[in-house]
Amino acid sequence: MDEFVTGIELKKPGNGGPKVDQAKIDALAADLAAAITGTYMKKMGGESQLKKPETKNLRSLSIESSLSNQDLIIGENVRTNIPKESFNSEKISSEKSLALELEPLNVKFSVLPKQSPSNDTLNCRQTPKEPIDEQLLLLLNDPELCSFKIYVGKYKFRCHLQVLQAYSKYFQNYEDAGTLCAHLPTDMVTPTAFHVIYNWMLDITKRPKGGCSLVEIYSAATFMKIDELLEFAFGCFNESSVSGSLAFGLFLEAQRFEIRMFQFLMLSRVEEFFLPLVASKEFVQLDFYWVRELLSIHSVGVNSEIEIFMSAVRWLSYDWSNRKTHMEKLMGSVRFCLLPALFLRFLQAEHKTLVLNSICQSPKVREKVNKAFVYTSSELCEMTQRIFSLVKEFDPPEQRKWIFNKRCPYHRKPGGNQGQFFTYQQFLNYLESLHESLPDHPRSSGS
Secondary structure: HHHOOOOOOOOOOOOOOOOOHHHHHHHHHHHHHHHHHHHHHHHHHOOOOOOOOOHHHHHHHHHHHHHHOOOOOOOOOHHHOOOOOHHHHHHHHHHHHHHHHOOOOOOOOOOOOOOHHHHHHHHOOOOOOOOOHHHHHHHOOHHHHHEEEEEEEEEEEEEEEHHHHHHHHHHHHEEEHHHHHEEOOOOOOOOHHHHHHHHHHHHOOOOOOOOOOHHHHHHHHHHHHHHHHHHHHHHHHHOOOOOOHHHHHHHHHOOOOOOHHHHHHHHHHOOOHHHHHHOOOOHHOOOOOHHHHHHOOOOOOOOOOHHHHHHHHHHHOHHHHHHHHHHHHHOOOOHHOOHHHHHHHHOOOOOOOHHHHHHHHHHHHHHHHHHHHHHHHHHHHOOOOHHHHHHOOOOOOOOOOEOOOOOOOOOOOOOOOOHHHOOOOHHHHHHHHHOOOOOOEOOOOOO
């Protein structure tokens, strides 16, 4: 205790006793507190148990305890009184340990050999295998792997949508592909045609196989917009051998489908087969629309324009009660200006038969007959141009490509047609003669 109080200056109080210097006692207490809580605790590493202090330290602690009852105030300069050496030593030791931890390994060390192409070290070679198209074809032909369904009438086909899209523009733009099914109209696509076309899509030879008619394939390809098949089919139909009875047979076959362009094409190739066709039951069973189109074609093989008029009479007479309403429109297909003047005079008179008299008494037909009579008469007088100016809305007729059938009883060569005349019964007799054999008709360019 004497060691701590040596530096304290004692003053005697006024009553003669010693007097303590309070400022020095406060400074001494601050130094003791800083030494105990700072240097001593850091050297111990923050452990919970402290080393037993020496005797001198116990004395200092007892003094601190005795002084704690007094109102001691630690000044702001407490931290400045802590020895700096202790902090510097701790800082140096921590920096050294940190530098050792961050020291990297040798970055150039690697367990892998020097890189080289794999074919140099392994000497790889591709083994032979089957062509991939054959493997894919086997998968595509397996119906169990197909996820898209096509319904044509009561038939169902399991297909691959990607195969259909590869050839068909219809399926390329198909909006309901997410439903994984499609319904095709039977009036355009038959089940047989779809089956043949889908097999053609899967066949690497890409040639349509048999099983249905070419018209069915053409109709289905038209609906599904398969350009490659359309080009193939049209090339077949465009051959010169497709004419006459074969062309008309294809026309009838195409009536099941809505492909009018194809029907027009086949009907225009009837040509010399026209009169045998008029003599058949198929002609009188034709629809009005197609009869009118047939009579309007300039390439039909006839000996005279009278045969066109008589053919219209034959079709109307077959079912007059139901067809008489089409009479005036059907007569619009007849080129009255190509009728001989003698026959036009015959049409201007009254007739005993119901059908022929009804036709000739029609106001529209009479007007056509009168204008045509003026035109044909002017040809004989070389007044054609003048007559054209007198007859309003008059169109010169287009010549047909006449045939010359020597076996025709009323046949006359071009130039003599103006004097030609025959009755409806004579026409029917000639048609009946065509049932036995088809005539060989050489063709003329016109008269």
